[in-house]
Amino acid sequence: MGFSAIDYEGELFSCFAFHAALVILKVLLMVPLTARQRFAKAVFSNAEDARVHPKGKVSLVDPDVERVRRAHLNDLENIPFFVLIGWFYLMTNPSLVIAKNMFRLFTVCRYLHTFVYAVVPLPQPARGIAFFGAFLVIVVMTVSVLLAAF
């Protein structure tokens, strides 16, 4: 099937750029979210950081801080790959409606994932659904690119 150049002034690219920026913004938000937990619990990873807080101590096992850090790591396991494979996917002549809704599904799922993981922890399957909704989008785009490359 092959690949073709992206129309950077078109609607599809603009939608992709918007959702890529939204999910990258979501990763950036992990920084204040982690800082909030660190200062609330006075728990830091390094001796030089602990000194900035009157009660600061070094710990790598605080459950509330580690929960936020696991959410952050899960972002790293998913969000860069969405943006990376998305660029190739745009060149496979996807259906505009399908592509735009996949981008939206991914973004909504990743925001929900962080919310139920690290803001207001909820019982499963809340996080599982959010995770697999977003994961499915990456899988579909990756398979589409593999098929286009044959």
Place this chain on the structure above:
Amino acid sequence: MGFSAIDYEGELFSCFAFHAALVILKVLLMVPLTARQRFAKAVFSNAEDARVHPKGKVSLVDPDVERVRRAHLNDLENIPFFVLIGWFYLMTNPSLVIAKNMFRLFTVCRYLHTFVYAVVPLPQPARGIAFFGAFLVIVVMTVSVLLAAF
């Protein structure tokens, strides 16, 4: 030397897209690989996850689960950078034969890396060879881009 636009309908881009999708697919496969170990050992990172398994317990130090997670983290330390620097590398007018074989070497090495790390653990230097074969590809592409940017 400078950069020039990519021919998205050409053989080189198609080969890059194919290998980028293959290694991203490899990262995605870490999800079932991790889940398999978690359910086999009934070990989870969060209390709400442990509840989905009758014998589920929370542990962040199970050696079999952590081995798979280290393989996953090693992917994050390498695979996104292969795809990111690869885009620039395509614009440096590389030799078609060299570029295609570098993409293949990277993909084979990263699949082998996961296999000997997290599927059937093998003695060194198995994993070291797989790691450095792939790492060398990223180094060569990065240096090529730096030279082209002068």
Place this chain on the structure above:
Amino acid sequence: MGFSAIDYEGELFSCFAFHAALVILKVLLMVPLTARQRFAKAVFSNAEDARVHPKGKVSLVDPDVERVRRAHLNDLENIPFFVLIGWFYLMTNPSLVIAKNMFRLFTVCRYLHTFVYAVVPLPQPARGIAFFGAFLVIVVMTVSVLLAAF
């Protein structure tokens, strides 16, 4: 405002490619930096790795090794997103002077961050300033892309 195609032969793209390659090179340097600490302390993550050193032992909590690994993880939380959002940012018709200086600021800050975190540990706010200088660049580029996508 919208997006427009990148001039791959222009000065702005060349500057972006140069800095992207420089910060990716910085991530690659974490590999010898980690290896240096592992061999100095004879501390490894896996039994098969510990066997390559006469006094090698398995430990996941050595403070000097973990410090380097935290610096590496912090790279993964920032550097891929700089390159990913940078591609979109180039298409928003940014000011050449502002864009080039943002790329330079990011690169300098990330090299400094690793230096004060994992080479010669310095008291805060050294690492904080390096972190937020680079972080601010990603934030500004992400907001610029969101605005352009409206």
